[in-house]
Amino acid sequence: KQRGGNGYRLFEPEMEKAEAVIRRIELDLHDAVRNDELVLHYQPQVDLRSGQITGVEALLRWRRPDGSLMAPGHFLPVAEETGLIVPITEWVLHEACGQLVRWSKEGLTLRMAVNLSGVLFHRVDMQHMLTEAITTTGAQPAQLELELTESVLIHNADIVNRQFKALRELGTAIAVDDFGTGYASLGYLSRLVIDRIKFDKSFMDRLESSETDQTILRSMIMLCRNLGIRMTAEGIERPEQARWLAAHRCEEGQGFYFGRPQTPDRVEALVRASLPHWHQEMEGMISPI
Numbered sequence: 001k002q003r004g005g006n007g008y009r010l011f012e013p014e015m016e017k018a019e020a021v022i023r024r025i026e027l028d029l030h031d032a033v034r035n036d037e038l039v040l041h042y043q044p045q046v047d048l049r050s051g052q053i054t055g056v057e058a059l060l061r062w063r064r065p066d067g068s069l070m071a072p073g074h075f076l077p078v079a080e081e082t083g084l085i086v087p088i089t090e091w092v093l094h095e096a097c098g099q100l101v102r103w104s105k106e107g108l109t110l111r112m113a114v115n116l117s118g119v120l121f122h123r124v125d126m127q128h129m130l131t132e133a134i135t136t137t138g139a140q141p142a143q144l145e146l147e148l149t150e151s152v153l154i155h156n157a158d159i160v161n162r163q164f165k166a167l168r169e170l171g172t173a174i175a176v177d178d179f180g181t182g183y184a185s186l187g188y189l190s191r192l193v194i195d196r197i198k199f200d201k202s203f204m205d206r207l208e209s210s211e212t213d214q215t216i217l218r219s220m221i222m223l224c225r226n227l228g229i230r231m232t233a234e235g236i237e238r239p240e241q242a243r244w245l246a247a248h249r250c251e252e253g254q255g256f257y258f259g260r261p262q263t264p265d266r267v268e269a270l271v272r273a274s275l276p277h278w279h280q281e282m283e284g285m286i287s288p289i
């Protein structure tokens with residue numbers, strides 16, 4: 001009992017410290033958009049048949065006054081709770097669309113994937129927000145793909161599906177992120193209007209050790225193909241994983257193996273490299289260019 005009491009007293013200041021950190025983030029985050037502290041990095045998505053980069057995913061970072069970059073997992077939950085996610089997403093869409101236009105002026109045509117939080121669909125009209133970003137930048141809506149996680153889709157199916165229709169009318173594609181972590185079945189997802197499924201990184205983590213996971217992944221690839229849904233495997237870190245996926249006809253891959261989230265000029269250099277490093281590593285799997 002005595003120790004339990006002590007434990008409790010030790011626990012409380014820890015909680016207060018954690019809450020203080022969150023309050024600090026909340027305060028600073030209010031100024032982050034205005035002070036131009038948000039940054040997008042872009043991670044390549046690769047066609048596993050040709051080895052070409054077909055698109056990028058925009059991933060948000062926060063450059064703190066001390067120069068460090070904060071990962072989205074640390075501040076997005078606060079942004080969602082406080083509603084700051086709305087101006088942040090406006091900024092993200094505007095920046096990502098602006099980058100598409102800058103690339104296109106340099107002769108680079110890529111698909112741009114942007115992540116959306118589920119809370120947005122309850123707070124704002126996403127078609128309106130997207131239209132705003134498209135018209136002010138001049139980006140092509142058909143080059144955009146919006147990523148929503150599997151759990152967001154399950155828990156907000158009605159409201160999200162209603163807004164999906166409007167978004168797809170603009171020509172924008174919808175992708176299911178982190179597929180395989182929740183409880184959505186492919187049958188359920190086929191009733192929503194979705195264009196792409198992204199297999200969660202956890203499949204890659206278990207690929208070499210679990211035959212069951214290989215079987216599941218193979219079946220998901222087949223099902224996607226039969227349902228006419230595009231597919232991307234996330235979290236590819238090693239050439240063996242990329243080779244396995246290519247051999248089993250997964251269309252696209254994304255992961256540190258192909259490239260980390262990086263600045264636009266680095267992505268551009270990678271796209272323009274005539275033979276990216278993975279061409280040699282995946283020899284026999286992808287056709288030479």
Ligand code: C2E
Pocket residue numbers: 043058059060071072073076092115116117147177178234235236237254255256257261
């Ligand atoms: P996500 O959309 O599933 O993005 C993939 C995450 O996995 C990214 O983390 C990326 O850096 C990381 N990743 C990619 N390839 C590999 C790999 O091979 N190995 C490992 N270990 N990790 C890999 P990040 O950038 O920290 O983003 C985390 C999550 O934050 C994203 O998951 C997404 O859900 C969310 N997020 C990022 N940017 C935004 C945004 O602009 N808006 C919203 N609403 N959410 C965002």
Ligand code: MG
Pocket residue numbers: 057115147177
């Ligand atoms: Mg994503």
Ligand code: MG
Pocket residue numbers: 177178198200234
């Ligand atoms: Mg993901």
Ligand code: MG
Pocket residue numbers: 178
């Ligand atoms: Mg994720």
